[in-house]
Amino acid sequence: xxxxxxxxxxxxxxxxxxxxxxxxxxxxxxxxxxxxxxxxxxxxxxxxxxxxxxxxxxxxxxxxxxxxxxxxxxxxxxxxxxxxxxxxxxxxxxxxxxxxxxxxxxxxxxxxxxxxxxxxxxxxxxxxxxxxxxxxxxxxxxxxxxxxxxxxxxxxxxxxxxxxxxxxxxxxxxxxxxxxxxxxxxxxxxxxxxxxxxxxxxxxxxxxxxxxxxxxxxxxxxxxxxxxxxxxxxxxxxxxxxxxxxxxxxxxxxxxxxxxxxxxxxxxxxxxxxxxxxx
Amino acid sequence: xxxxxxxxxxxxxxxxxxxxxxxxxxxxxxxxxxxxxxxxxxxxxxxxxxxxxxxxxxxxxxxxxxxxxxxxxxxxxxxxxxxxxxxxxxxxxxxxxxxxxxxxxxxxxxxxxxxxxxxxxxxxxxxxxxxxxxxxxxxxxxxxxxxxxxxxxxxxxxxxxxxxxxxxxxxxxxxxxxxxxxxxxxxxxxxxxxxxxxxxxxxxxxxxxxxxxxxxxxxxxxxxxxxxxxxxxxxxxxxxxxxxxxxxxxxxxxxxxxxxxxxxxxxxxxxxxxxxxxxxxxxxxxxxxxxxxxxxx
Numbered sequence: 338x339x340x341x342x343x344x345x346x347x348x349x350x351x352x353x354x355x356x357x358x359x360x361x362x363x364x365x366x367x368x369x370x371x372x373x374x375x376x377x378x379x380x381x382x383x384x385x386x387x388x389x390x391x392x393x394x395x396x397x398x399x400x401x402x403x404x405x406x407x408x409x410x411x412x413x414x415x416x417x418x419x420x421x422x423x424x425x426x427x428x429x430x431x432x433x434x435x436x437x438x439x440x441x442x443x444x445x446x447x448x449x450x451x452x453x454x455x456x457x458x459x460x461x462x463x464x465x466x467x468x469x470x471x472x473x474x475x476x477x478x479x480x481x482x483x484x485x486x487x488x489x490x491x492x493x494x495x496x497x498x499x500x501x502x503x504x505x506x507x508x509x510x511x512x513x514x515x516x517x518x519x520x521x522x523x524x525x526x527x528x529x530x531x532x533x534x535x536x537x538x539x540x541x542x543x544x545x546x547x548x549x550x551x552x553x554x555x556x557x558x559x560x561x562x563x564x565x566x567x568x569x570x571x572x573x574x575x576x577x578x579x580x581x582x583x584x585x586x587x588x589x590x591x592x593x594x595x596x597x598x599x600x601x602x603x604x605x606x607x608x609x610x611x612x613x614x615x616x
Numbered sequence: 617x618x619x620x621x622x623x624x625x626x627x628x629x630x631x632x633x634x635x636x637x638x639x640x641x642x643x644x645x646x647x648x649x650x651x652x653x654x655x656x657x658x659x660x661x662x663x664x665x666x667x668x669x670x671x672x673x674x675x676x677x678x679x680x681x682x683x684x685x686x687x688x689x690x691x692x693x694x695x696x697x698x699x700x701x702x703x704x705x706x707x708x709x710x711x712x713x714x715x716x717x718x719x720x721x722x723x724x725x726x727x728x729x730x731x732x733x734x735x736x737x738x739x740x741x742x743x744x745x746x747x748x749x750x751x752x753x754x755x756x757x758x759x760x761x762x763x764x765x766x767x768x769x770x771x772x773x774x775x776x777x778x779x780x781x782x783x784x785x786x787x788x789x790x791x792x793x794x795x796x797x798x799x800x801x802x803x804x805x806x807x808x809x810x811x812x813x814x815x816x817x818x819x820x821x822x823x824x825x826x827x828x829x830x831x832x833x834x835x836x837x838x839x840x841x842x843x844x845x846x847x848x849x850x851x852x853x854x855x856x857x858x859x860x861x862x863x864x865x866x867x868x869x870x871x872x873x874x875x876x877x878x879x880x881x882x883x884x885x886x887x888x889x890x891x892x893x894x895x896x897x898x899x900x901x902x903x904x905x906x907x908x909x910x911x912x913x
Binding site for chain 1: 650654656658702703706707711712713714716717718720721722724725727728729731732840844847848851855882883885886889890892893896897900
């Protein structure tokens, strides 16, 4: 495998993990614009563990994800009091606070960035990405997936049906944050260097774009979205400066034509059942 | 505090208010979209940038600055109409996050078109006003800044008058209550909604023009930092509240300048965004908004 292809595949695998991190809360109807903050927590915690506690990369990355999930659990109670645009803005503020705190933390290099000694290659990252995809698919094949969809479609009805709406929302939020943290850890250990500026609102926005572009109704939406968003700019590379322009134009047009995203729930059911079903 | 220290401090208050008036313009643009359409329009920072960069480009092309500013304003408003054509119009019935995504894509589009045309470097404008500083005691107030502050207050007053008194304002308030009901009542929403985009685009672009004239530095990504501060200003003032936007803008401008002075530049973001988070959780209607029920999302 050439270095170029490996580079793209690594990026693809990391973006897929990030995308599922944003997908879980979104499937429960919450827009998390602070994904980058949780990715930063995972990245920095795992890097600190592998640098200072002589921990191998993989368990350090898992612990980094766990740390992000724990932080998410702690903030979920006040933050999830808000909803809709308010929640999106609250998570956005949260992400910016995490970033600003890291910038002021000298133990992890502050504004100068933080070098990571351990290095992982594509096979490890791919294994993590596949594990995340399998895990989320399995999760959505259980009652959890149905409950989350019910909460997304109508909170009040879900509540009336006896679901603990708040518990499912908190779970989706914290699980998503954990996945984002794992993505951050993978990034840190492949690129050997992290800085707070990378985990900015632009990263959160791109990750959210993957998910909405792919579609939030099916577990395969984030996969398709992340793949299109990682590979499309590479294909458009021919026209170097214009590629982002074209790319944005494609997103705008697709959103007009298919506001539910590329992969919709009805499509997936039809594909899996092999026959028409009412959407 | 000695005398010199106090003079520097009051000078910073003045600077904070001037910066705040630019935040207020962006906040008004954002709050209009949320108040009337419940649409968080992420293309606003892009329109702000268009206002700033067009002013620079036209001044560089030899246009007198008032003409350049007016033209930049019109380009910004026209770009906002383009955003309307591809977002809210189609996605009124879609998932609430979808128009948000498209408006983010417009931000990327505008920024990168600017990079393609003008490059990504920081560009500076020539000094346009020879010596327009007024001195009051030890305070230095630049005339263009003061004009900018008064202009933003005046325009926001005019806007709130339009919303309260005119037929257009009544139609907008009906749409804010419920777009479908407005349609049933005979409000031509596809004629009125572009007006919202036109007005908010003009406010965003005017913010960019004022920024370019006062700070004389523009670049394709200038809208991002300003847009984030504008969002904070909008939240502080209460989303959808026009007067709250200007109060929030001035407040954030002051908070920023004072925290640089007291805590050091490193802690500015922590204090501004910490405040934002706290307000969203404790008092989602904003400091200056009426206390009451949480607005519908």
